[in-house]
Amino acid sequence: MQKSNSSSPCDTCPASARLEQMGLKLDNFDRVVALAGNPNTGKSTLFNSLTGLKQHTGNWPGKTVTRAEGGYVFNGVRYKLVDLPGTYSLLSASQDEEVARNFILFGQPDCTIVVTDATALERNLNLALQVMEITDKVVVAVNLMDEAIRKGITVDVRSLARDMGVPVIPITARTGEGMQTLLATVGDVISGQILTQPLRVEGTPEVQRAVSELSRQIEQLYPGTPNARWLAIRLLDGDERVQQAILSGEIAALVSDQQRADVSFSKKMAVAGRQ
Amino acid sequence: MNSSLTPQDILDRAEALRPQLSSGFRDEIVKSLYGEVERITRRAVQAGSEHKWDFDQRIDRLVTSPLLGLPIMLLLLAAVFWVTIVGANVPSKMIADALFFIEDQAAALFTQVGLPWWVTGFLWHGVYRGLAWVIAVMLPPMAIFFPIFTILEDLGYLPRVAFNLDWLFKRAGAHGKQSLTMAMGFGCNAAGVIATRVIDSPRERLIAILTNNFVPCNGRFPTLIMLATVFVAASFPPALASFAAAGAVVGVVLVGVFFTLVVSWALSKTVLKGEASAFTLELPPYRRPNIGRILYTSLIDRTIFVLWRAMQTAAPAGALIWVLGNISVGNLSLAQHTANFLNPFGVLLGLDGVIMLAYIIAIPANEIVVPTMMMVYMGVGMMTDMPDLGELRSLLVDGNGWTMLTAVNLMLFSLLHNPCATTIMTIYKETKSYKWAALSVVITLGLAFLVTFSTAAIARFFGGG
Numbered sequence: 001m002q003k004s005n006s007s008s009p010c011d012t013c014p015a016s017a018r019l020e021q022m023g024l025k026l027d028n029f030d031r032v033v034a035l036a037g038n039p040n041t042g043k044s045t046l047f048n049s050l051t052g053l054k055q056h057t058g059n060w061p062g063k064t065v066t067r068a069e070g071g072y073v074f075n076g077v078r079y080k081l082v083d084l085p086g087t088y089s090l091l092s093a094s095q096d097e098e099v100a101r102n103f104i105l106f107g108q109p110d111c112t113i114v115v116t117d118a119t120a121l122e123r124n125l126n127l128a129l130q131v132m133e134i135t136d137k138v139v140v141a142v143n144l145m146d147e148a149i150r151k152g153i154t155v156d157v158r159s160l161a162r163d164m165g166v167p168v169i170p171i172t173a174r175t176g177e178g179m180q181t182l183l184a185t186v187g188d189v190i191s192g193q194i195l196t197q198p199l200r201v202e203g204t205p206e207v208q209r210a211v212s213e214l215s216r217q218i219e220q221l222y223p224g225t226p227n228a229r230w231l232a233i234r235l236l237d238g239d240e241r242v243q244q245a246i247l248s249g250e251i252a253a254l255v256s257d258q259q260r261a262d263v264s265f266s267k268k269m270a271v272a273g274r275q
Numbered sequence: 276m277n278s279s280l281t282p283q284d285i286l287d288r289a290e291a292l293r294p295q296l297s298s299g300f301r302d303e304i305v306k307s308l309y310g311e312v313e314r315i316t317r318r319a320v321q322a323g324s325e326h327k328w329d330f331d332q333r334i335d336r337l338v339t340s341p342l343l344g345l346p347i348m349l350l351l352l353a354a355v356f357w358v359t360i361v362g363a364n365v366p367s368k369m370i371a372d373a374l375f376f377i378e379d380q381a382a383a384l385f386t387q388v389g390l391p392w393w394v395t396g397f398l399w400h401g402v403y404r405g406l407a408w409v410i411a412v413m414l415p416p417m418a419i420f421f422p423i424f425t426i427l428e429d430l431g432y433l434p435r436v437a438f439n440l441d442w443l444f445k446r447a448g449a450h451g452k453q454s455l456t457m458a459m460g461f462g463c464n465a466a467g468v469i470a471t472r473v474i475d476s477p478r479e480r481l482i483a484i485l486t487n488n489f490v491p492c493n494g495r496f497p498t499l500i501m502l503a504t505v506f507v508a509a510s511f512p513p514a515l516a517s518f519a520a521a522g523a524v525v526g527v528v529l530v531g532v533f534f535t536l537v538v539s540w541a542l543s544k545t546v547l548k549g550e551a552s553a554f555t556l557e558l559p560p561y562r563r564p565n566i567g568r569i570l571y572t573s574l575i576d577r578t579i580f581v582l583w584r585a586m587q588t589a590a591p592a593g594a595l596i597w598v599l600g601n602i603s604v605g606n607l608s609l610a611q612h613t614a615n616f617l618n619p620f621g622v623l624l625g626l627d628g629v630i631m632l633a634y635i636i637a638i639p640a641n642e643i644v645v646p647t648m649m650m651v652y653m654g655v656g657m658m659t660d661m662p663d664l665g666e667l668r669s670l671l672v673d674g675n676g677w678t679m680l681t682a683v684n685l686m687l688f689s690l691l692h693n694p695c696a697t698t699i700m701t702i703y704k705e706t707k708s709y710k711w712a713a714l715s716v717v718i719t720l721g722l723a724f725l726v727t728f729s730t731a732a733i734a735r736f737f738g739g740g
């Protein structure tokens with residue numbers, strides 16, 4: 001496995017030289033990065049500009065109904081990028097939301113980029129917080145900054161980052177602005193150079209009590225699971241997919257698997273998630 | 276690991292805890308989520324002047340207005356068809372001339388070298404001619420239709436269409452997003468069926484899958500356009516002919532929408548009972564289309580993709596047609612025998628045996644319906660070059676007894692009949708059920724028979740036909 005080499009001589013080259021589009025050459029990759037986000041926020045545009053692929057983009061919600069995969073190399077590390085279907089939430093169970101959620105949960109991406117629309121942040125951040133419930137390794141990309149500027153909307157990304165506890169990077173996927181910073185941040189989050197402290201929604205006291213009791217039990221059963229809280233909430237909500245995953249041992253396998261950071265499992269789940 | 280704890284214990288514990296929570300547990304979570312998000316955004320985001328929004332909203336008020344929304348949509352649709360019909364005419368002819376010139380030269384060369392007639396015939400007048408026909412007929416309209424369609428898509432118009440039609444689909448017990456999947460169906464019904472994944476409710480998704488075929492796909496447009504040009508437009512003065520043809524195609528599309536709604540309604544009252552579910556549909560901001568991407572998407576992803584698929588089916592179909600046309604029993608070819616056998620049934624539907632035969636051969640791909648018909652009509656053992664429109668009309672009307680009823684019913688049959696093999700396969704893959712795949716054929720074919728039979732009966736009753 002190749003490690004990122006931060007002291008490479010290329011630090012002095014023009015920034016764009018560090019990104020290499022890999023298209024569909026996915027045989028060997030070191031890291032898996034997922035792209036999540038609301039419909040119509042420019043995920044596919046970002047995906048295309050990073051991988052050099054021509055995944056169809058269109059200005060209507062729900063265009064990407066399956067996952068698309070592509071590769072890129074940044075700073076010598078080979079990344080597999082997975083473009084998930086655009087969803088408003090991870091709570092309900094339509095097929096596209098199911099695909100997105102299964103991948104973030106069971107596919108165990110090394111990092112998830114939540115792409116948001118700078119002109120409609122309030123609606124978009126709902127999904128970001130839900131993703132942050134599942135995984136710590138999150139970077140929020142605030143896309144369509146050019147549109148926001150045209151509309152006179154200002155976004156204070158430092159305030160967002162402080163409140164949410166994860167890196168927030170402003171980008172314009174169409175022109176490629178902010179892309180280098182985004183990729184560098186993703187690399188730092190994966191390597192642990194940036195530690196995230198995702199904001200977790202508390203809920204009413206009675207909810208908190210039930211959640212903490214159940215997540216304690218889950219942690220007892222699966223020591224080291226990173227998403228015990230989320231699993232507890234889903235179980236309390238009666239989520240059948242999660243119930244199944246616990247009974248079938250899928251979760252157990254996942255937890256024992258993740259210390260090794262083995263990507264073969266995520267590959268298997270990626271296929272299952274595609275159905 | 277705590278050995279006293281099993282996965283089942285955790286599920287039981289969750290069951291036990293659940294009743295202690297207020298009934299709206301999920302609402303509770305969602306509410307606190309929204310509260311948190313609102314707090315975060317209020318601190319970080321400052322809304323600017325509402326200038327651009329105003330502009331977007333003014334357009335939206337127009338294109339989604341209860342009064343003008345639908346007429347604007349129909350006008351746009353008619354304009355797209357008109358541009359396609361007018362623009363595709365000349366290039367189609369040029370491509371056909373070039374490709375058939377190659378065929379003649381190659382066939383002559385083969386004969387000169389001394390290869391047996393059936394090798395030349397099978398390869399060049401069978402397989403090659405099938406391919407040439409499909410390219411000449413399909414490539415120009417697609418190369419015009421898909422880019423225009425992609426521009427509308429990139430601009431953000433499609434969700435507005437869904438918004439305009441939502442109330443109709445709700446009345447029919449179906450999902451408002453069904454109109455988005457129908458829009459995809461214009462390109463290819465198999466693509467439309469896959470696009471139904473955006474519909475959350477399985478019931479409404481099945482309705483959308485089963486009715487997608489009532490949108491005429493790209494493979495059927497050439498048939499519709501030809502009929503509209505030869506029969507409908509011919510009865511108008513030349514200056515108006517192309518508009519009349521475009522109008523007729525829009526008319527067919529509207530009939531398709533009508534049957535989509537009727538069948539959706541019938542399904543939601545019978546096998547797929549249920550209420551229409553509510554959904555939120557974002558009306559995205561209008562965005563400046565990216566020309567390079569539009570050309571790539573529409574020409575490479577769509578045009579070449581669809582064309583390639585058509586060619587894969589046209590080559591074997593061309594070979595089959597050649598064989599059927601060149602093996603004679605008695606003094607008629609196999610193709611003519613089959614057509615004669617199917618004729619009584621065809622006549623009952625206001626069509627004829629040749630059209631029936633063409634539709635059987637065209638099950639893999641609708642694109643080859645017209646060439647197959649022409650071949651049998653002209654009694655030559657190969658698919659034929661389309662003669663110019665005047666000749667075509669006289670071949671059909673004088674030579675083979677076509678009437679306005681034949682033309683109208685063929686348009687209706689083309690619109691309503693069974694999905695092509697690829698679409699049926701896709702329906703099976705998406706529903707994982709032979710039952711639904713079979714039902715999609717039964718419904719469409721049944722309706723096609725019923726409607727054409729009725730129009731034929733009515734026309735004959737009034738002395739037409």
